[in-house]
Every structure is written in C-alpha cells, then in structure tokens.
Amino acid sequence: MTSSPQTSAFVPAGGAVHAPKADMDVMRCLVCDIRNKSLCNSMDEEGLAALAHSSRQLLLPPGTTIVEEGEPALAFFSVTHGTVKLFKSLPDGRRQITGFADAGQFLGLSTAQTYSFGAETVDNVRLCRFLRPQLETLLSDYPTFERRLLAAVTDKLAEAQEQMLLLGRKTAREKVASFLLDRMKAFHQTTNRRQETGNMASVPMTRVDIADYLGLTIETVSRTISAFRRSLLIASAENHRIHILSVATLLNIASGQKTD
C-alpha cells in the first residue's frame, strides 16, 4: 500500500468509504458530535431523523476531490470532521482557494446547473452528502432549516467580503497574520475541549494551499511565517499546529497597524 491519498490506510483502495447503512443510521444525526455547531442545530428530533434519512455519510482521505468545477451540481455537503478546501482555477492552472470548510461548515450550494468551484479534502474528512432533490425537500419541510441556511450563506458572504479586503488591499505580512488568526478561530470553533486550546491554530494545509488562499507564493508565505517565528509572535507545535504567542500583536498586524 502506498502513501498516495487515494489509497491511504484511512480507506481501502478504490476511494471513499460509505459508512454502513445500518438500522441505527436514523440515529446518526442525533448523536453527531458537532451537531450543535452546524446547520443541523436548527432541527428537532424528528428533523434530525429526516436529515439522517436524507443524507449519506462519507469518509474521505486527504487529497480527495469532492466537487469538480464545471460538473453537474448534484449534491450539497456538511463537513463533520476535518478540513476541505474550495477553489477556482484559471485555464493555465493558476488557482485561488476561496475558503476552507472545517467541521460544522457546509459546501456545495449552487443555483446553476454546474458547480462554479472545486472542492478537495485537506486531511481526513468526514462529511454528510445531501442530493439536491433531498435538500430541497428538507428546505420546504423544515422552515427553520431553510432560515438557518440563509443565515449561514449570508455569513459566508460576509467572510468572502473580508477575504476580498485581504486579497486586494493587505500586504503579505498582514495576509499571513490574518490567516493565522482565522485558523486559531477555526480551531476554537471546531474543538470540543474548550479548556487549554489556548491560542492554538490548526494548520493542516500545505504552504501551496496557504499561498493559493492568500494570493501569494509559497516562498513569501514561508519567509513571513519564519519572520513571525523569529519575532516570537508564534511558535510551531506538533501535528500541524501553531501556537500563537501574541494574539494582540498579530491582530494589530492583520488590521494594518504598523508594529515594526
């Protein structure tokens, strides 16, 4: 067995694992550990059973394609574990990562017939897949679910506007500082043990991904992170984690205050 994403130990050769569709599958959403952090928290017990019935759970290894730009938009996904990257590409291969979806986030909404973006797992990912007709039924049957989705998309739009400010007007230093703080926030929102996650940021993605997210090159990302480390603003930790030593300073840098 090789180390290639498609055949890692996480999954047998051939691709994604579909979790067994056993009798207890009606319980899946009821016992979901990140339920209260996701769209699904808009549902009562009956609704959670309907959700479980409307979706399939998928377990995907790193580097797996979830959604391909231009392909028919057949499904909507809710991430329950791990991190997914969303991106758009130019014909010559230049790529912009438009966001990372961590546990509790959704992806795959589209009004067009085809997806206008791609999505790929960053690490081991667990997600729930809703086919479009099933999603539409849920929206019609559960108004609180629809309202919650509207709120979630509205939040994503506000995030996107913040990222446009970053891409269009921030320096490399400001971009990287913003990114590290965002990853700290993502870690806080994702982790259950709220105690002593103290100023940790989860950074499961590569430098290539970070560069494509911030509109920089890998060299500039690397140099900037090294500079922050030398200035003792951050320190590396195990497991793709970074310890943020001075949140206040990074916040100042991220918002364009000079701190040289």
Next chain:
Amino acid sequence: MTSSPQTSAFVPAGGAVHAPKADMDVMRCLVCDIRNKSLCNSMDEEGLAALAHSSRQLLLPPGTTIVEEGEPALAFFSVTHGTVKLFKSLPDGRRQITGFADAGQFLGLSTAQTYSFGAETVDNVRLCRFLRPQLETLLSDYPTFERRLLAAVTDKLAEAQEQMLLLGRKTAREKVASFLLDRMKAFHQTTNRRQETGNMASVPMTRVDIADYLGLTIETVSRTISAFRRSLLIASAENHRIHILSVATLLNIASGQKTD
C-alpha cells in the same frame, strides 16, 4: 447651490427624498419597471402589495452613504435604479470595494447586529428600504420570496468567489478586462431596450472606485484602459459608457490566455 453630492439638483438640501406615501403607494411594486429582474419577481399580486407596504422608496444623489460599516444593521435594500458600491476598509483608510449593486440587486443582509460593510451611491440611485422586522415577516409569510433570497445570496457568494480569483491571481490587464466585461453584462441586465445595447458597458464609477474594486492603483487602471483603447479593443462613448470592440479578445485576456 454647490455641486456637493448631498445638495445636487437631484434632491433638496438636507438629504434623501422620501417619495410621497400616497394612496397609490400600494401600487408601487406592481408597476415597478425592474420588478421581473429582482427578488420581487417571486411575488404574486397580493405579495407585491405587501412588499410595497413593507418598504419605503428612497431617491439618493451620488456619493450618499446608505450603510455605514459598524452601524446597527436595521435595514435591507433593493436597488431599483442606478449603481451602489459596497466596500470594506482598513483603519488606515485602505479600501476594498467588494461589489457594485446595479438595478435589480439587493444589499444590506446581515446576521450580525451591525453591518460588516459600507454602501454608498455611485450615481443617482432609487432604492426600496425594508426594515428588518418587516423583512423577516415577509420571509415567513412568503416562502417563495425566502427561497428566491436564498438563491440570490448563493449567486452573490459565487460572484464573490470569482472576484477572489481575480484579486488573488489575475494580472492588472486580466483584472481590467474582466471588469469591463462584467460592466457590459451589468448593462445588458439593467437596460430594457435589449436591441442595440450592442457591446456597451456602463461605467458610472470613478477610476478610484475601479482601482479599489480591482485591487490596483488609479494609475494602473488608467494605463491599462489606455492600452486597450490603443489596441482598439474598446472605445469611449458618451455618458460614462465604453464600447467593447472585441468581446472575444477581452474574454481571452480576462481568462489568462495570452493575446500580445
């Protein structure tokens, strides 16, 4: 009378005109000339009366603030005439315009208590203002309206992702080409006489606004537009209009194909 935006001939000194709330105001949405291009096309006759009842029409001169970043998010707006710019700023004044809302577009959605962005008129703007409680009542009473809003926000998110690709990965030349094509599309979608709008783009905003939208400086925008004009890809027309002489070439440039 000066030429300052707040006191132009469009409006008496002191600010916005509130259109007279006459008896015929229940008809306003029914006779709205851009109704079928906006959210409101999800409404039947009864719904349109409810919309008219739930909203006030505002007439605003160029340069008027509609929404201020950080202020309480009290209202939602539907643009029925003219162009609005949406933006976010850094403390030191750097600004990113995150989008232009032309007739038929909405603005002002927020799940937070305060707006995370500012909005200001570019030219003479007519818009309908819905206070939040009224909007929420409409969403609950008219499921088709809510579904249409969800679709509209989803589209805005896809647009935002496209703009992130532009900001993070396109060259100045590619950015300006993309912008001109977008403005041609906006003009097509906005104008009623579909005949012989042939390849016209509406560009009511200043170079400063264009630069802040594309993540460039005004000098780079000006030079790039001049270069396109010299190459006979575009030609200036009256009234803040640009004639697109070669859509195909601009499309190639916008998507990163080289055309030197």
Next chain:
DNA sequence: ATGCAACCTTGATTTAAATCAAGTCTGGCG
C-alpha cells in the same frame, strides 16, 4: 466666457513580492 476643482492620463523611479535557484527537513518505506 473664464476659472477652478475634481478627475484622468502619462512618464520616471522605486519597491514588495515573484521568480529563479539551491539547499534542508521530515516521515514513511523497503
């Protein structure tokens, strides 16, 4: 008609980040 202020254009120079170019580190595998 004239003046002026805001807007736009063009040219010269600088600079932040990209590109080019070696290495170094790391962890899974034979």
Next chain:
DNA sequence: CGCCAGACTTGATTTAAATCAAGGTTGCAT
C-alpha cells in the same frame, strides 16, 4: 536504519505594479 520524495526554507535577482511627479481634461459655477 537510512533512502527518498514531498514539503519547506533561505538567498539572489527580476519584475509587475506602486509610488512619485507633472500635466491635461472636463464640466460646473460664477
């Protein structure tokens, strides 16, 4: 246990776009 590939870092050089610096246009108000 040490090799190798992929990921990351660091340094030297180039470059696209920013900045600095004049002018030129336009349209409104007097």
